Amino acid sequence: MLQTNFIRDNQELTVAGLRKKHFREAESTVELLLKLDRLRRETQQELDTVLAQSNAKAKEIGGLMKQGKKEEAEAAKAETSALKERSKVLDEQLKQAESALFEELVKLPNLPHESVPEGRSAEDNVTVLEQGEKPELPAGAKPHWELIQSLGGTSGAMIDFELGTKITGAGFPVYKGKGARLQRAMISFFLDEAARAGYVEVQPPILVNADSGFGTGQLPDKEGQMYYATADDLYLIPTAEVPITNLYRDVILTENDLPVKHVGYTPCFRREAGSWGAHVRGLNRLHQFDKVEIVQICKPEASYAALDAMVEHVKSLLEKLELPFRILRLCGGDMGFTSALTYDFEVWSGAQARWLECSSVSNFESYQANRLKLRYKTEGKTQLLHTLNGSALALPRILAALLENNQQADGSVRIPAVLVPYCGFETID
């Protein structure tokens, strides 16, 4: 979340940033927030004064008791009751002011970086790069949801949606034979590539508590997006960003620790209550999917260079997979709540003839760090760090594009060379 001090010192900048993100009632919300902030500070000042008096009295009584001046001590005690009453009232008021302020503060999204384009929806995103040639597909080319039915060398489909529906429900496919093997190959490939780029691998839990959900910004607002295990009060992660970034919740790092670079593979779970229809067939949108995620924690002045490096990393993966892709700089209205700057990667899906989002790389600046209390020490000062993350990559849509783009005249699918050592076959038929 944003820092109150920052808003206080940069009121106009804050309002302008919120507007760019299409946050409603930016001005009135900021005004209310500053009013609550003032109230909080005034209340605290008054409370502190009363407590100081109270502490002084207690010491005085302590001294008198030691000297055995019982009567004087009793007299002093009598004077404390008014202070006590007052402090109780003020303490209650302070708590109310703090929670009211907090409630407003968590409503505010992160402010967009100055390079974020103006705009309301996905149509206003700016394409910063389009790379790779869209393939010429053979006659009778099929979309991936048809390809997976017959391919894979198993008696049934290589990815079986009906089976998944039986076991669990819609959106939980079962990968079989070469389908399963190819998943594992991609995960290993992505992890190895990240390791080569200096990311330290972690295997985090895939259930997290509410504190973690709050730290990265899924809670309190986006809880509908996550599966929730009521009996234990835990959430299934929608992305590895949550557990990996929360590894550093309540942590004060030193400069030598920075930058922190992690990569992790996890399944991801999303309830995605939203649209279901023609555009979300097959692998296009799932409740459970696999993703390799990269996370960086770095000094504020280094975060945009880190963002660029992460973009380059994701780019290199798509190049190695020989997939045509484009990079979008998201506009203010299409960006995530917690992000300051986001690049989306979209892969070309040949048979569907459309772009599919397969990675999202974001700099959150200090927005998450503030919630996480993630700081570092420099020259005696403690200050917030910047957090970043990106998919590298999300598997299902990569697989969809790969199957569609690489299908050949004989109906088989060619596996990109980089994956062959991992999966052990060159084609799926």
Added chain:
RNA sequence: AGAGGGAUGGCGGAGUGGUCGAACGCGGCGGUCUUGAAAACCGUUGUACCGUAAGGUACCGGGGGUUCGAAUCCCUCUCCCUCUGCCA
């Protein structure tokens, strides 16, 4: 899951009602000494909020209570350890 024992600053570890933000040791940082290093010695060393500052307030796992006053007493929750049970 049952029984018992714990939770104190970066770490170890004192502290069972008063001047305790907390002894002491280790570690870290700065300095003296040294050609340099080590050793020794001296100093320093938590976080947050309020305040221009001086300074004030809060925090000894979390929350609540008793008291003029709580790290210390009471209640409650969480977590950890040991033994028993179960288990991939």
